[in-house]
Amino acid sequence: MQADAPSNGTALPAGMPRLPDGPLAQSQGADAHHAIWELLESVTDPEIPVVNLREMGILRAVRQGQSGLEVVITPTYSGCPAMSQMADDVEQALARGGVAARVITQLAPAWSTDWMTPEARDKLRAYGIAPPAKSACAASAGSQVIAFAPRRNAGAGVGVSQADSVACPQCGSSNTTEISHFGSTACKALYRCLACMEPFDYFKPY
Amino acid sequence: MAGYQDYLLHLADNALILGQRNAEWCGHGPVIEEDLALANNALDLIGQARLLYQHVATVRKDGKSSEDLLAFFRDVPDFKNYTLLELPHSTAILPTARGDRDYAVTVARNFLYSALMVQVWAALTASNDAQLAAIASKSLKEAQYHLRHAHDWVLRLGDGTEESRRRMQAAFDYLMPFTQEFWTPSAAESAAVKTGAGVDVNRFRAEWEATVADTLQAATLKLPSSKGFVTTGKHGVHSEHLGFVLAEMQSLARAHPEAVW
Numbered sequence: 001m002q003a004d005a006p007s008n009g010t011a012l013p014a015g016m017p018r019l020p021d022g023p024l025a026q027s028q029g030a031d032a033h034h035a036i037w038e039l040l041e042s043v044t045d046p047e048i049p050v051v052n053l054r055e056m057g058i059l060r061a062v063r064q065g066q067s068g069l070e071v072v073i074t075p076t077y078s079g080c081p082a083m084s085q086m087a088d089d090v091e092q093a094l095a096r097g098g099v100a101a102r103v104i105t106q107l108a109p110a111w112s113t114d115w116m117t118p119e120a121r122d123k124l125r126a127y128g129i130a131p132p133a134k135s136a137c138a139a140s141a142g143s144q145v146i147a148f149a150p151r152r153n154a155g156a157g158v159g160v161s162q163a164d165s166v167a168c169p170q171c172g173s174s175n176t177t178e179i180s181h182f183g184s185t186a187c188k189a190l191y192r193c194l195a196c197m198e199p200f201d202y203f204k205p206y
Numbered sequence: 207m208a209g210y211q212d213y214l215l216h217l218a219d220n221a222l223i224l225g226q227r228n229a230e231w232c233g234h235g236p237v238i239e240e241d242l243a244l245a246n247n248a249l250d251l252i253g254q255a256r257l258l259y260q261h262v263a264t265v266r267k268d269g270k271s272s273e274d275l276l277a278f279f280r281d282v283p284d285f286k287n288y289t290l291l292e293l294p295h296s297t298a299i300l301p302t303a304r305g306d307r308d309y310a311v312t313v314a315r316n317f318l319y320s321a322l323m324v325q326v327w328a329a330l331t332a333s334n335d336a337q338l339a340a341i342a343s344k345s346l347k348e349a350q351y352h353l354r355h356a357h358d359w360v361l362r363l364g365d366g367t368e369e370s371r372r373r374m375q376a377a378f379d380y381l382m383p384f385t386q387e388f389w390t391p392s393a394a395e396s397a398a399v400k401t402g403a404g405v406d407v408n409r410f411r412a413e414w415e416a417t418v419a420d421t422l423q424a425a426t427l428k429l430p431s432s433k434g435f436v437t438t439g440k441h442g443v444h445s446e447h448l449g450f451v452l453a454e455m456q457s458l459a460r461a462h463p464e465a466v467w
Binding site: 190 | 239240242243246247248249250251252253254256257336337339340341343344345347348351354355358
């Protein structure tokens, strides 16, 4: 990767901003890192093209590693088929910008929907996907707090969580019902609005 | 170190084999929502298996192990999954056709397994193997959704029609004895517990039994006995069914080794 990337401006396509890499980046640390963040603003989630990887909380860091710049991303669901596409898209965006950086996939700390930015939540809603209704911490804590689950004898056993109350992204009504725990992808559930009768995807807290 | 690899392989093989079984519903689901749900459940499980196999390959440091090698080029005795997870989706002694698939068996198995794994993954987030702890904290979030999905279907089918209740009960009657295997530790498990990388599954037995008993009661089902032969899948001694699972899963990779596209 490093050997293939252009080390000076002459190898870049016309009109492409020249970004520092290699030794130059080391000398200009913060600027280079900022430029890479800017460059990666254009890399969107392949399944939800209205949000980019930073807004989704997938792009974690741009840092100076042992052998040059490193871009750190974190996987969402373990089996998410979009992950390798995201890593490829980041690499291509870096290559287009003439930046030599290694893409590192880091598992810990585990990605959470709590890392989505407020803009991402608005964009999801505008796109027709209801954003997570509560924080993932609250969601997992709720599954263990027996005090708030008086129906334990009615089947809510240890560690079994309940469906979230979700507002419809079309009409805003909270009179909605869950159709299926899993929607078009693992990260979403399928809901229906009982006010406007539209079905919609709900991005589950993770 | 071989012992620890076997512990990781036990976790990985559990996820892969159940993932492969659940993926058999892809295109055959009873309704389209469940077809999608099982495909997504299988993706999560296969994703967990991949992370664990990649970790085994790193632990081995032999330079040639890889997730593909571990998934596609090992044979029946090398697999360390619970026997429960390799069974066909059927209560028939000798299921012969796809028509024998029973969604009640799928639901009951996913319920019994994920009710255990929400506890196991939660405890493994404190493993002294940092990579295993990282995998566990992701898998936990997924297992919670798998448990909720299976739990709700146990209620719906158990407390449903006469037919759905009969089949749900038959599924639990059939599968419950296989859960004894959870509570009899293998050498690899005991060794991993000792080093602080693994967890003792028996710690979760009481909670697991409470979840199962509560859920079955709410679903108007009888709690079946789990007595009987204790299966030995995690020791590498499997039922006759695993060979067929592997044949289907591995044939393409073995016909075209190292193929890429």
